[in-house]
Structure formats: C-alpha cells, structure tokens
Amino acid sequence: MELNIALLPGDGIGPEVVGQAVKVVDAVAEKFGHRVNWTFGLTGAAAIDAVGDPYPESTHEICLAADAVLFGAIGHPRYDNDPKAPVRPEQGLLKMRKQLGLFANVRPTFTFPSLIDNSPLKRERIEGTDLIILRELTGGIYFGERGRKDNGETAFDTCTYTRDEVKRLAKLGFEMAMNRRKKLCCVDKANVLESSRLWRETVQDMEKDFPEVEVSYEFVDAVAMRLVQWPSSYDVLITENLFGDILTDEASVISGSMGLMPSASIGVHTSLFEPIHGSYPQAAGKDIANPLATVLSAAMLFEDAFGLKEEAELIRAVVNKSLAEGIVTEDLAANNKAYKTSEVGDWLAAQVKLPEGITATPAQ
Amino acid sequence: MELNIALLPGDGIGPEVVGQAVKVVDAVAEKFGHRVNWTFGLTGAAAIDAVGDPYPESTHEICLAADAVLFGAIGHPRYDNDPKAPVRPEQGLLKMRKQLGLFANVRPTFTFPSLIDNSPLKRERIEGTDLIILRELTGGIYFGERGRKDNGETAFDTCTYTRDEVKRLAKLGFEMAMNRRKKLCCVDKANVLESSRLWRETVQDMEKDFPEVEVSYEFVDAVAMRLVQWPSSYDVLITENLFGDILTDEASVISGSMGLMPSASIGVHTSLFEPIHGSYPQAAGKDIANPLATVLSAAMLFEDAFGLKEEAELIRAVVNKSLAEGIVTEDLAANNKAYKTSEVGDWLAAQVKLPEGITATPAQ
Numbered sequence: 001m002e003l004n005i006a007l008l009p010g011d012g013i014g015p016e017v018v019g020q021a022v023k024v025v026d027a028v029a030e031k032f033g034h035r036v037n038w039t040f041g042l043t044g045a046a047a048i049d050a051v052g053d054p055y056p057e058s059t060h061e062i063c064l065a066a067d068a069v070l071f072g073a074i075g076h077p078r079y080d081n082d083p084k085a086p087v088r089p090e091q092g093l094l095k096m097r098k099q100l101g102l103f104a105n106v107r108p109t110f111t112f113p114s115l116i117d118n119s120p121l122k123r124e125r126i127e128g129t130d131l132i133i134l135r136e137l138t139g140g141i142y143f144g145e146r147g148r149k150d151n152g153e154t155a156f157d158t159c160t161y162t163r164d165e166v167k168r169l170a171k172l173g174f175e176m177a178m179n180r181r182k183k184l185c186c187v188d189k190a191n192v193l194e195s196s197r198l199w200r201e202t203v204q205d206m207e208k209d210f211p212e213v214e215v216s217y218e219f220v221d222a223v224a225m226r227l228v229q230w231p232s233s234y235d236v237l238i239t240e241n242l243f244g245d246i247l248t249d250e251a252s253v254i255s256g257s258m259g260l261m262p263s264a265s266i267g268v269h270t271s272l273f274e275p276i277h278g279s280y281p282q283a284a285g286k287d288i289a290n291p292l293a294t295v296l297s298a299a300m301l302f303e304d305a306f307g308l309k310e311e312a313e314l315i316r317a318v319v320n321k322s323l324a325e326g327i328v329t330e331d332l333a334a335n336n337k338a339y340k341t342s343e344v345g346d347w348l349a350a351q352v353k354l355p356e357g358i359t360a361t362p363a364q
Numbered sequence: 365m366e367l368n369i370a371l372l373p374g375d376g377i378g379p380e381v382v383g384q385a386v387k388v389v390d391a392v393a394e395k396f397g398h399r400v401n402w403t404f405g406l407t408g409a410a411a412i413d414a415v416g417d418p419y420p421e422s423t424h425e426i427c428l429a430a431d432a433v434l435f436g437a438i439g440h441p442r443y444d445n446d447p448k449a450p451v452r453p454e455q456g457l458l459k460m461r462k463q464l465g466l467f468a469n470v471r472p473t474f475t476f477p478s479l480i481d482n483s484p485l486k487r488e489r490i491e492g493t494d495l496i497i498l499r500e501l502t503g504g505i506y507f508g509e510r511g512r513k514d515n516g517e518t519a520f521d522t523c524t525y526t527r528d529e530v531k532r533l534a535k536l537g538f539e540m541a542m543n544r545r546k547k548l549c550c551v552d553k554a555n556v557l558e559s560s561r562l563w564r565e566t567v568q569d570m571e572k573d574f575p576e577v578e579v580s581y582e583f584v585d586a587v588a589m590r591l592v593q594w595p596s597s598y599d600v601l602i603t604e605n606l607f608g609d610i611l612t613d614e615a616s617v618i619s620g621s622m623g624l625m626p627s628a629s630i631g632v633h634t635s636l637f638e639p640i641h642g643s644y645p646q647a648a649g650k651d652i653a654n655p656l657a658t659v660l661s662a663a664m665l666f667e668d669a670f671g672l673k674e675e676a677e678l679i680r681a682v683v684n685k686s687l688a689e690g691i692v693t694e695d696l697a698a699n700n701k702a703y704k705t706s707e708v709g710d711w712l713a714a715q716v717k718l719p720e721g722i723t724a725t726p727a728q
C-alpha cells in the first residue's frame with residue numbers, strides 16, 4: 001500500500017520525537033510491504049523564523065495532498081512572555097486545525113499496568129481508567145471575534161457555536177460510545193452560558209437516535225473534580241474547545257503516563273496524529289524526550305487513517321516491550337539506565353524488524 | 365461588639381449547614397460578650413419559589429445593611445435539565461456577586477493532618493499543600509453579552525475584562541502573597557485570548573510595585589495539570605472568573621477534605637463567607653451534610669470581617685477537636701459512628717462554651 005504522510009515536526013522536542021516515529025513507521029512499512037512517501041512541512045516558531053507564518057500555505061498544501069499528517073508540537077517560550085508579539089506559533093496550530101477542518105480532537109486516557117504507580121493518584125483511584133475526551137477544535141472562544149476597546153484598556157473574546165458544529169462533534173461521541181461502554185457525558189456550563197445551553201439541548205435532541213447510549217450532563221467544574229476523584233467512572237466525554245483544552249490536559253496527568261499519550265484529530269479533509277505532550281522546550285535538542293507518545297500516535301495513524309490494524313498492533317506491542325524491558329528515556333527510568341530518545345527509537349525499529357514473535361507474546 | 369450578619373441559607377443543604385454555623389457563632393458571641401444581630405434573607409430556588417427572583421431587592425438591602433454575609437448555597441436540580449427555564453437559581457448567585465461588588469473569591473486549599481489519607485492523591489503529592497486561589501468574580505464570560513442568532517441555531521457568550529478589573533484583583537493577590545510565601549502565579553491563556561493578554565500585561569506592569577513577590581505566568585491548562593501533580597508548589601494563584609471556577613473546584617478535591625473547605629468573597633460594599641461545597645441536593649433535608657466548611661467560613665468571617673482573631677481560632681480549634689475525636693458526619697466517619705449534621709453543630713457549640721482550655725490544646 002502507498003502511504004502518503006505529511007510530516008510536520010514543529011518546535012521544541014517535536015523534531016526529535018517525530019524522528020523516532022519515522023524510524024518505526026519505516027520499519028513497519030518495510031516489514032509489511034508498504035511504501036511511505038513522507039513530505040516535510042514547516043510549522044510553528046520554526047515556520048515563523050523561516051517564512052514569517054506559523055502555518056504557511058505551502059505546508060497546508062502538503063497536508064491536503066497527504067492521506068494523513070504526523071505532527072510533533074508547536075510553541076516557543078520566547079513568545080510566551082511577550083504579549084505584544086505580532087505573530088505567535090500557536091496561531092499556526094489554530095490555523096492548521098481550521099484550514100484542515102480538524103473539528104474533533106480524540107484524547108484517550110488509559111493506564112499501562114507497569115506504570116500505574118507513576119500516577120499522582122492512588123492506585124485504587126486510577127485502576128481501570130479508560131476514557132476518551134472528544135474536544136471540539138474549530139469553534140468556540142479560540143476562534144471567535146476578539147480585540148481591544150477604550151484605547152486598549154478593555155479586552156474581549158467571543159465564544160460562538162452553531163447547532164451544526166455541536167451535532168457533528170456529538171455524533172462522533174455517540175458513535176464512539178456505541179463502540180465502547182455506551183456511556184456519554186456532555187460537559188458544559190449550561191447553568192450560565194448560552195453556548196452551553198445550545199450544546200445541551202442539541203445533545204438532548206440526539207439521544208433518541210442512540211437509545212442504547214446512557215447520556216449524562218455535567219458542569220465543567222464538576223468534571224474537573226470527578227476526573228481526579230473517580231476517573232474510571234467515565235467512558236466518552238464530549239465538550240467544547242476551551243473546556244476540552246483544560247480537561248484533556250488534566251486527564252493526561254492522572255494516568256501518570258502523560259509522556260505516552262497519543263491523540264488523533266479528525267478532519268473534514270484529512271486527519272492528524274500527534275503526541276499530547278507539547279513542545280517541552282526545556283528538553284529540546286538534548287535527545288532525552290520520551291518518543292513513545294509519538295510512536296503510539298503513529299499506531300493510531302496506521303489504524304484510523306489506513307485501516308491497518310495489524311501494523312498498529314505491532315507498534316503497540318513493541319512499545320509495551322520497551323516498557324517491560326526498561327528501554328525507556330529518563331522520565332521513566334527511575335534508578336535504572338536511561339536511554340536517549342534516539343536509542344529508544346532505534347531499539348523500537350529494530351524490534352519491529354525482528355522476524356516475528358513479538359505480537360504473539362506482547363509484554364505487559 | 366455588635367455583629368450585624370446577614371444570613372442567606374439558600375437551597376439544598378444550605379439551611380442545614382448554615383444552621384450549625386449559627387449555633388457556633390452564637391456560642392462564640394456569648395462567650396466573648398458580642399451581640400449578633402442575624403437578619404435572614406431569601407436566595408436561590410427558595411427565593412424563586414417565594415417571590416420569583418433568585419436574589420430579590422429585599423435580600424440585597426439586608427446584605428448592604430450588614431457588616432458581613434453568611435451564605436449557604438444556591439442551586440436546584442429541577443433547573444439543570446431544563447435549558448429553557450426563564451429564571452435560574454444561579455442567576456441569583458451572579459446577581460448577588462455583581463450587586464454586592466464581590467469581585468474576589470478567596471479559596472484556600474489546605475490539608476488536615478488527620479484527613480490527609482482521604483485525598484485521591486498520594487500522600488507525598490499532597491503533603492504540605494497550602495495554596496490560595498483568588499478568582500475574579502464579577503467580570504469575564506459569566507457576565508458578558510450573550511444570546512442567540514440565526515433563529516436560535518447560533519449561540520454566543522462574550523468574555524470582557526478591563527485593566528482596572530484585573531488590577532483590583534491582582535493587587536489583592538500581590539498583597540496576599542506578601543503575607544504568605546511571596547509567590548504569585550498568574551493563570552491565563554495569553555497564547556490565544558486577548559483578555560488573557562490584558563491580564564498578563566497588567567500583572568507584568570504591577571511587578572515593580574511588589575519587588576519581593578516572585579511572579580510566574582502559567583496557562584490554565586498547564587495549571588490544571590500541575591494542581592494534580594505538584595499542588596504544594598503553589599502559593600497564591602490569581603485568575604479570571606471561568607478559569608477560577610474550574611480550577612478552584614479541581615483544587616477543592618485534591619485535599620480530600622472538600623466538605624471542610626471555607627471561602628470568602630471580598631466585596632466593595634461587604635464581604636460574604638460561604639462553604640464551597642454547593643447545594644448538594646441529594647443530601648438536602650436528611651441531616652447528614654457536613655457542616656464544618658460553613659463553620660470554618662464563620663471563622664473566616666470573625667477574622668476577616670471583624671478582625672476578631674481569637675474567636676476565629678477558637679472555632680478552628682473546636683473543628684480540629686471534632687475531627688480528632690470523630691464527632692463527624694457520615695462522609696468522614698468511615699467505619700465509625702456517623703453523627704448527624706445537627707449533632708455535630710450541637711457538639712461544636714457545646715465545646716465553644718466549655719470554660720476554657722480548648723485553644724490551649726488544639727487537637728491535631
């Protein structure tokens with residue numbers, strides 16, 4: 001099979017972790033007789049430096065022409081403390097999501113048995129957690145009208161949603177719930193916000209089309225609490241953009257394995273796969289960042305973009321094996337030997353190429 | 365001293381827990397020779413039922429005439445699943461905050477040594493946590509313009525802040541930090557939102573007036589993570605209304621003692637003291653709700669509204685004693701005897717009236 005993949009490493013540790021995923025994908029392709037056509041695109045601070053635009057048109061065309069996008073991270077600290085910078089790396093992220101029609105971010109939170117004691121939560125709180133937060137990505141306050149008034153003394157941002165935007169996201173949520181434990185939680189602030197009331201009434205109207213799904217409605221602040229208290233009580237959660245931004249990040253740390261969490265963004269034109277950990281600038285260039293989240297994102301890419309389930313399973317199996325055998329970066333090494341980012345990537349690729357047997361005996 | 369206190373029990377368990385605080389306050393007043401004038405006011409669903417307004421003008425006048433307000437909770441489930449209800453209990457909360465000029469909500473998160481193992485977090489994560497979140501209460505998206513367009517198919521909400529609003533809140537934050545560990549964290553989303561950029565640049569401008577305070581700037585999603593990972597790393601956090609709503613609730617559960625957390629709202633005209641736990645309708649009328657948060661809110665009232673520190677300390681001492689001796693409601697009783705809400709209140713009031721010695725030997 002011919003796999004046309006756009007490769008957008010981005011900023012910070014993005015290039016390093018994406019590099020390891022490329023090694024693993026190439027090894028998988030070789031093993032299964034696929035041909036991967038990688039096309040590189042500039043994004044983020046790197047793209048601002050090169051062409052003055054964090055998501056240039058040339059990068060957009062590369063993504064549109066691809067079957068899937070493998071993405072690293074965007075963001076650079078030199079912009080964070082400069083509220084007056086005319087262009088920001090994160091604008092590239094927003095522009096990319098908007099132009100590719102990436103309307104839904106799929107963020108699983110699950111635990112690895114061998115890593116469960118890394119969670120800040122007690123074992124009995126986190127055990128059995130297997131939830132997905134589905135975050136709306138192209139609407140809401142991150143894309144609404146904003147600006148200054150009164151000579152810059154007043155600032156405003158606008159959160160806007162249409163019923164169709166809510167429906168599109170909610171439909172994905174209902175469908176995912178049907179393939180899982182059939183529980184859906186609509187997260188909103190319908191006791192105050194008009195946009196939340198639109199969310200809630202739209203989802204309520206859709207309940208009749210999915211009679212098997214048990215739907216609950218919870219306020220965002222209550223969910224922020226319950227995610228810490230009883231995360232295993234959730235199955236699929238759907239929510240708007242800003243709430244999803246906060247809750248997905250909160251959820252990402254409860255497993256204790258944030259460095260390993262992959263994600264997908266479902267798009268109108270194409271879909272994009274990326275680790276959730278961000279650009280982590282402090283570690284950039286040091287060859288110490290954990291590449292497993294990006295490698296697991298590549299597994300999602302095989303499965304969700306190309307329907308290649310066996311390839312995805314092989315990647316997950318070698319990742320599990322690396323955890324079990326301690327071939328891990330310093331964040332997971334504890335008192336044992338810490339491997340470099342590139343060494344972990346090389347090891348995973350080599351494991352993929354082994355004649356066979358790995359998928360038959362996946363390590364726990 | 366003459367203490368004029370407006371008493372707003374509100375909905376759900378509000379009347380029950382406020383009732384216990386009244387017993388304790390009356391006992392303290394008797395002991396120290398104060399005279400308390402309680403003036404009752406209707407709020408929330410109870411006020412909608414009675415007069416069709418969740419914060420009637422008569423209640424507002426009672427609050428304005430008082431030196432401090434002791435408040436229970438607002439909210440009733442029959443409004444939550446009815447997105448079309450014309451009046452909502454929570455509107456009373458917003459109206460009250462706005463009309464009283466309650467611009468800052470002060471939410472401490474701390475641990476009780478005897479309850480630390482109730483935390484969902486591991487002991488080593490939560491130990492030593494002593495933070496305050498200062499939430500802006502009268503601006504932002506909860507008060508901005510909102511509505512529908514396109515025949516109800518589009519909904520919008522607006523987040524607006526002025527520099528003066530930010531300054532007022534930030535000044536309180538800097539001052540509180542100066543009285544504590546001199547660390548201030550400004551929580552925003554300045555990489556995307558214009559209102560957040562106003563927050564950040566305003567706080568940056570104020571740094572020179574408080575040179576001893578070490579200020580950090582963090583994105584709201586990053587804080588949602590770090591509150592779970594390393595809560596003890598924070599001292600004072602300042603943030604806008606919606607972010608504060610989510611983060612204060614998240615913070616409230618990490619101590620494992622949410623039922624015990626008090627709060628204060630600093631106002632232009634008067635200040636209000638309330639437990640953070642909300643109306644908890646499932647427990648209403650059962651005499652099982654934990655009154656300690658309201659009792660500890662009354663302690664904050666003595667200290668912050670009247671400068672009566674000794675009275676506040678006595679209340680905290682008897683609360684500590686009730687925890688140490690297991691005179692607690694079912695949420696804290698584990699396998700031991702659970703006391704009724706009213707029994708805990710009676711016990712605390714009786715302890716207050718004991719000749720002396722309690723403050724001399726506070727239980728841990």
Ligand SMILES: [Mg+2]
Nearest residue numbers: 245246249585
């Ligand atoms: Mg985020």
Ligand SMILES: [Mg+2]
Nearest residue numbers: 221609610613
């Ligand atoms: Mg809240």
